Amino acid sequence: MDTHANAFDRAAESLGNAVELQHVNLRVPDQQAATAFYISGLGLTRDPFLMTGTDNMWANAGASQFHLPTGAPQVLRGTTGLVVPNRAQLLDRLAKVRGQLEGTRFAFAETGDGAEATCPWGNRIRCHAPDRARFGPVTLGIPYVEFDVSPGAVGGIARFYNEILGVRAWTEGAGTARALVAKNQHLVFRETDRPRPPFDGHHVQIALADFGGPYTKLRKRGLVSREDSQWQYRFRDIVDPDTGAMLFTVEHEVRSMTHPMFGRPLVNRNAALNNRNYAAGHEGWAWTMPPG
Template identity: 25%
Template sequence: MGATVSSLEGVCLGRSKKVLLDYKFKRTLDRVTSLISLEHLNVNVPAWNSELEIFWMKGLGFAADSRAEEVCNRVKAHGGSLQGLVWANAGLQQVHMPVGEPSPMESQSPPGFLGLAYSDIKALRSNLKALSIDWCEVWSQETVQLKELGPPALKVKSPTGVTFVIHAVKSLNSWLTPEGWMDQKELQEQNVSLPSSTPSVCLGIPYMRFMCPAGTAAGLARFYEEIFCTQAELKKGFGSVEECWVPVGASQWLIYREAQPGEAVPYDGYHIAIYINHFVDAYRRAKERQLVWNNPRFPNTTYDTEDLAVKHSEFRILKLVDPMSGEILCEVEHEIRAASHPGFCAKEWLGNKTESQVALNM
């Protein structure tokens, strides 16, 4: 037997008696999604040096997460190949950068870009200039418009090729949460934050936009509907190019934009992490379609059985498949986590159901 769904709403219980709590939104969303938070992008870097430190921490104003060293040591102790690890916080979202992975995985950069939000674009421009970090205007095909954000203000690329499009956020002094933009001070008082010595200047990652092969946007929408019960939107982007917009939480988006016919879309092993509700149901659907995947870089976490997935509060998918045809559309590793995963930034919002309370309802 695997995990058992309890009659207590929003809870599942594994054979190990581990409780997995769903996240209950505090307001009615204008979207249908089981995805709670698009938390991080993981991209390898060859070495951590002063150029990267200046770009990420001083230039973009990310903040070093104090948990990275412990996680790195744990992975290495189980035979993982990484030699170091940096977690850079952007509000309540992150970029993870494993250091020293072997070739050809030593450096990664997704085909696309991440949106970043700041309260003061003028100050950011001045800071980048003072640090001799180049930035440029945003091309029309790279424009993403969201009601909570100002128009794209500038574009900047990391020393290893990760591209960002910068926006001003309309809710000043706010962080992006599963509930949308909320006051930073209020969140800290509720212990909804990520550990760092100082808060990041960057206030959040409202979207990630990746390229996908021509003709796959509709199939990707069906994939998220089938596996995650999430209704993606098909939109026409710049030049009437088809895009698949996957809603996450109240305000985030995972966006796929189709490449031109015949244009290759490279995949170099980067991954994204999302938190979801109905974790066990999603695992079962992915397992049935033989999509659950173990990344050999992280030998301490495997997901061959439902009990293992529940034990780790996570599983992974590599191949995104059209459920209608069975066709492999593209590869983008998803690290899929339950809200009860210890890394979830809003654990304080999960309520106080206990294991004994769940057992009484079995």
């Protein structure tokens, strides 16, 4: 029997019940403008295998995606975080698409580690340079989706994720709650007095290891909003488990680990490569840092 003292923090590797933050879904009215912003500007990669027509686009960002179906524009009530490989290249790309997006809500401003960018319809994307201490060994990906919520809501929100979904969640100081929904990926809820528009139907997709347990709890409270398939259901309302009070609304597309697309590998391109500086063998991008 091994009697040596354990030098490892085993709890640090516990994910809880959530194992995937796969996509953020936002309708867009113009696929050409969406391509200019998400692909040419942010440097993401259009999924080459699925949704390749003109009515929807899936934009790969490391292990996650933006889903951008055509329709009336949806605006996430908060900010999506995005890690990008190179700050200077990001700023150059965003400057180059300014002309294509003139007359829209597109804007960007430099920050210390990246940029604050706004899509043509008002979605806020906070771009960061890779930072192992903050985001883990990720060079490209969606480390968090942050929602603006009402003052006093975050305690109940943390309890909801812990008690109803079995997801590790906690409050951070005053006015912030964080839910761990995959390795190095969080849903963040930040209290604000800023007015919020009505919920317009946008959604995030997560996967749960215990798929049925949370379903039973949500169903008992009348919170299941849609039955999609054997492997997927949805809910919209986050409530205080103690009081039932409504705290926030954002649709969650919930998948099982047996879903046919769980953990699907995604193609990511090297956005720094073009026809003028092409180098054979460097088209793909590894979205995690090399060993060490």
